[in-house]
Structures are given as structure tokens and as C-alpha cells.
Amino acid sequence: MxxxxxxxxxxxxxxxxxxxxxxxxxxxxxxxxxxxxxxxxxxxxxxxxxxxxxxxxxxxxxxxxxxxxxxxxxxxxxxxxxxxxxxxLDVTASSVKGVPIYGDIRSFPEGTTFASRAEVAASGVHRALQAGIVGTEKLGAESIVSSGGYEDDDDRGDELIYTGQGGRDGRGRQTADQTFTRGNAALRTSWLTGAPVRVVRGPDPKSPYAPDQGYRYDGLYKVEDTAMVRGQSGYLVCRFQMVKLSKIADVTFGVGEYLMAADPAHPGMSIGNAQPGRKPVTAQRIIRTTKVADDVKTLHDHTCQICGTRLSVGDGEGYSEGAHVKALGGLHRGPDFPSNVLCLCPNCHVQFDRGAIVIAADRSVLREDAPVGKLRELPGHRIEDEYLEYHRTVHSSVSLR
Structure with a gap:
């Protein structure tokens, strides 16, 4: 056959x-x-x-x-x-047929080892026999397997720079651009929701954190950041910064299995917890100069540079947010300069950070690909072209070669 x-x-x-x-x-x-x-x-x-x-x-x-x-x-x-x-997928892997499990699986704690991908799939820790990402765009990613299959992967232990799927030929070479579809879309949803993702490591000669043989469940990671960047072979790849949930800061993810609800009154919504569990996690924060953002917001009198909205919070006081064009942390490492900060209302800030709003080279503003006007600028504050170009590149799924 x-x-x-x-x-x-x-x-x-x-x-x-x-x-x-x-x-x-x-x-x-x-x-x-x-x-x-x-x-x-x-x-x-x-x-x-x-x-x-x-x-x-x-x-x-x-x-x-x-x-x-x-x-x-x-x-x-x-x-x-x-x-x-x-x-x-192996539908017998979860405790409920065909129902995805998010978070830890009690029967297989962190550190559990498996002889093969078939064993991993049978356990439900990662239900796919070959695909590196399990999940859907709607619900997010359940789990990933990291085994150094992509040249742009970078395993740092508690921080994993993970390359999305797609664009490779039969020899494993990157020969085409990736897109935020399939498993990549699932991981992007996990970034948007903040839900934890199970990470399984397989043998990887490039990583000191990988097992020498077989596979090992290495716990829950959070998708801290995602970007579309040009990889080593010159093609656009989806990169995900994943940080291990381990120490210091608290988060309110329920500890244990997290199943999609069967409650007919709330179809498709998670069951949740009457008393959410708390789990210690590692948090790494960028030290930014708040005066930079404050100066930009004051100059613009808290008026959004994209939509022109000025939010009043009483007594004539305005509210706005400083948005870094090239993000400071994660995969981006942008500078904390006034030329990299916009004064935005909360709505435009969220849309700008998620790529629903981009600013063209001529300073035209595009909201979900539709032109909505020009960027509002004042003397003494100009955004550098290189930061706007970077933002457009990060949020583009089209080859910019």
C-alpha cells in the first residue's frame, strides 16, 4: 500500500x-x-x-x-x-473521549518519562503521534513537543524559544514562510488567553535540558510572547517565547486537569473552579522608565494618537497608556525611548499590541486592514520609522522579502 x-x-x-x-x-x-x-x-x-x-x-x-x-x-x-x-490524534488518551485536557494531568506529574511518542500520546500528555503542537485556534494549545526539529529553536531550560510548524521540506529544511494557522494559531490563542501549555522534551543534541533518549514531561509553560520573524534560512517563522511556571509570583490557574465543560447552559466554556487554585510561577519583569511614557502622555494631553479619544477620569484628569511600538520584552528587546512610545487609549493599545492596528510607512493607520486616518503627531515627538517597520513585520503573515 x-x-x-x-x-x-x-x-x-x-x-x-x-x-x-x-x-x-x-x-x-x-x-x-x-x-x-x-x-x-x-x-x-x-x-x-x-x-x-x-x-x-x-x-x-x-x-x-x-x-x-x-x-x-x-x-x-x-x-x-x-x-x-x-x-x-489518539482519542483514548484523555479521560473523556475526544475532550481536550489543559494543564497538568494528575496521573503523569512533571518529570514523567516515556520511551516513545506512542507512549506520550497514549498518556494524553501530548495526544498527537507526530505533530509538535496539539490544540485549536479556538481553544488554544494543550501541549507541545520540543526536540530541536527546527533550526530556529532555542532551548534555555526555564525559557524556551519555540518555532512554530510548517514551511519545511522532506529533509527538514525551512523552504517556505510559516503562517499563524493550525498549531501556530493554537499557540497564539494561548498567548492571548494566558492559559498554560504542557511541554514535552525529546532528544535534542543542541540542548543540555533535553533527555538523552525517549521523552520527558517538563511541566507547564506560559506563552509569554509571540512574533513573526525572519529565521536563519531567510523565511518568516512563527516564534513563541515560553516561560516555565515555577516560582515566586502567584497565578490563578486551577491546579489539575482542566476539561471543556459539558454544561449545556455554557457550551464551549471551561468548567472553572469555585475556589481557583494558586500556583507559584517565575515572573521576569522589564525595568522601564515610567517617566518616558508619562512625558509622552502629558505632551499629548492623554489624547490617543490613533483615534483621537481623550478619556476623562474626573476633575479634568485624563487617562491614556504608553504603548511601545517595538515591545521591550520577550522576543523583541525594544528600547525605552520616547521615539518608541505612542500615547494610546486602552482600546487602541490592545489592538496595536495584537497587530489589529498597524501604521504604514506614510503614517497611515490601518485597523484590521482598513484605513482609518493618519497617526496624530506633535512637534517634539516623532516615532522612528524603524520601530514602525518592525511592528509591521512582526504582525505580518505575508513574506516581506
């Missing part, structure tokens, strides 16, 4: 057929029983992996595969589906 002729479009056509016929009709047509363990997850729905690839083979060659054609089990199926960009 060869799956080399099957490409992503064939699998998507099989998915459409599955949706049209329904699971029972689709399985009956191709003679498969319901998958007991491994499924493909696409747009939040589960598809029986062998039946799906069997149908896709029919679209590719004119001859669909039958159950008897799968002599080597799921290994070849999983490898091909993962290669084509699909999430291939």
Missing part, C-alpha cells in the same frame, strides 16, 4: 464526502468499523483516520482502500496525514 499519491486536496474531498454521508454512511460505504483510537481532527470535527485515507486514495487513484489494505496499522496513515498538515 502506498499513500504517496494522496495529497491534501484528496483528503479534503474525503472529508466533504464524510460530512455529506455522515459517519455511519461513510464507514458503511468503504467497509470500515468506527475508529477506536486514532482520528483526524479538522475544523473541530473528528474523522475516522483509516476510512478517511481510504476514501482519499480513491480520489487520488480511482481505487479506494479497504480495511484489508492496511497491513502496517496506523503508522503509515498517521505519517501521511501529519505530513499533509492534518492533526492526527
Amino acid at each position: 502506498s499513500l504517496a499519491d494522496v495529497d491534501r486536496e484528496h483528503v479534503l474531498r474525503a472529508i466533504d464526502e464524510f460530512d455529506d454521508l455522515g459517519r455511519e454512511g461513510f464507514l458503511n460505504k468503504y467497509g470500515f468499523a468506527e475508529a477506536r483510537q486514532y482520528v483526524v481532527v479538522h475544523d473541530g470535527r473528528e474523522y475516522d483516520s483509516k476510512a478517511l485515507i481510504g476514501s482519499a486514495h480513491g480520489y487520488a487513484t480511482g481505487e479506494a482502500l479497504r480495511p484489508s489494505d492496511f497491513s502496517d496499522g496506523v503508522r503509515t496513515v498517521g505519517a501521511r496525514l501529519t505530513e499533509l498538515g492534518f492533526d492526527f
Whole structure:
């Protein structure tokens, strides 16, 4: 059996057929029983992996595969589906079938070792057999595996600079730009929500923190920062700064398993905790000169440089926020200079930090790609072009070569 002729479009056509016929009709047509363990997850729905690839083979060659054609089990199926960009998951890994688990899994504490990726998947610590990221754009990332597969990875122990997925050829070389889709979108959602992500390390000769063999669960990390940057091979890659939750500062993540709720009154929302647990974490803060931001805000009389809003908080006093164009911390290391600080209202500040607002080279302001005017500037305060260009590059998923 060869799956080399099957490409992503064939699998998507099989998915459409599955949706049209329904699971029972689709399985009956191709003679498969319901998958007991491994499924493909696409747009939040589960598809029986062998039946799906069997149908896709029919679209590719004119001859669909039958159950008897799968002599080597799921290994070849999983490898091909993962290669084509699909999430291939073990649905028996979690305590509730098909339900993602976020946070620690009590049965497998930090430091637990595994002989293989199959063992890791079976435990539920990282449910994918091959993909490095498990999760969805909607809910965020459950877990990642770090094993030095990307040249731009940088493992510093309690801080991990993790490269997103995509853009590599069959030899592992970066040959195309990455985008914030699939697993990369899941990690970006975790950055937005602040939810913890399980980190599993595999063998990596470049890292002194990786196991010599097998895999090890190394605990919960927070996605502290994310950026689209140009990697060593010249292509844009999604980078994630992940910091271990360990000591000093408190956070209010519930300790233990975190399942999606089955409560019909709140579908799709997390169960939460009546009394949220507290867990010590390491916090590293940038020492910034507050006078720089204060001077910028005073000069602009707390009037937003993007939308022109001046928030009054009583007695004629205004409120605004100093926003660094090239962020100070994380992956960016920007300077704390007036030429790198904007005076913004809270709404525009959040949108600017998340890339929903960018400022073009001619100082035009784009909000979600739509022009909304020009940046408001005053004599004595001008933002440097290089910082605005950096911000545009970080928040662009299009090659800027």
C-alpha cells in the first residue's frame, strides 16, 4: 500500500464526502468499523483516520482502500496525514473521549518519562503521534513537543524559544514562510488567553535540558510572547517565547486537569473552579522608565494618537497608556525611548499590541486592514520609522522579502 499519491486536496474531498454521508454512511460505504483510537481532527470535527485515507486514495487513484489494505496499522496513515498538515490524534488518551485536557494531568506529574511518542500520546500528555503542537485556534494549545526539529529553536531550560510548524521540506529544511494557522494559531490563542501549555522534551543534541533518549514531561509553560520573524534560512517563522511556571509570583490557574465543560447552559466554556487554585510561577519583569511614557502622555494631553479619544477620569484628569511600538520584552528587546512610545487609549493599545492596528510607512493607520486616518503627531515627538517597520513585520503573515 502506498499513500504517496494522496495529497491534501484528496483528503479534503474525503472529508466533504464524510460530512455529506455522515459517519455511519461513510464507514458503511468503504467497509470500515468506527475508529477506536486514532482520528483526524479538522475544523473541530473528528474523522475516522483509516476510512478517511481510504476514501482519499480513491480520489487520488480511482481505487479506494479497504480495511484489508492496511497491513502496517496506523503508522503509515498517521505519517501521511501529519505530513499533509492534518492533526492526527489518539482519542483514548484523555479521560473523556475526544475532550481536550489543559494543564497538568494528575496521573503523569512533571518529570514523567516515556520511551516513545506512542507512549506520550497514549498518556494524553501530548495526544498527537507526530505533530509538535496539539490544540485549536479556538481553544488554544494543550501541549507541545520540543526536540530541536527546527533550526530556529532555542532551548534555555526555564525559557524556551519555540518555532512554530510548517514551511519545511522532506529533509527538514525551512523552504517556505510559516503562517499563524493550525498549531501556530493554537499557540497564539494561548498567548492571548494566558492559559498554560504542557511541554514535552525529546532528544535534542543542541540542548543540555533535553533527555538523552525517549521523552520527558517538563511541566507547564506560559506563552509569554509571540512574533513573526525572519529565521536563519531567510523565511518568516512563527516564534513563541515560553516561560516555565515555577516560582515566586502567584497565578490563578486551577491546579489539575482542566476539561471543556459539558454544561449545556455554557457550551464551549471551561468548567472553572469555585475556589481557583494558586500556583507559584517565575515572573521576569522589564525595568522601564515610567517617566518616558508619562512625558509622552502629558505632551499629548492623554489624547490617543490613533483615534483621537481623550478619556476623562474626573476633575479634568485624563487617562491614556504608553504603548511601545517595538515591545521591550520577550522576543523583541525594544528600547525605552520616547521615539518608541505612542500615547494610546486602552482600546487602541490592545489592538496595536495584537497587530489589529498597524501604521504604514506614510503614517497611515490601518485597523484590521482598513484605513482609518493618519497617526496624530506633535512637534517634539516623532516615532522612528524603524520601530514602525518592525511592528509591521512582526504582525505580518505575508513574506516581506
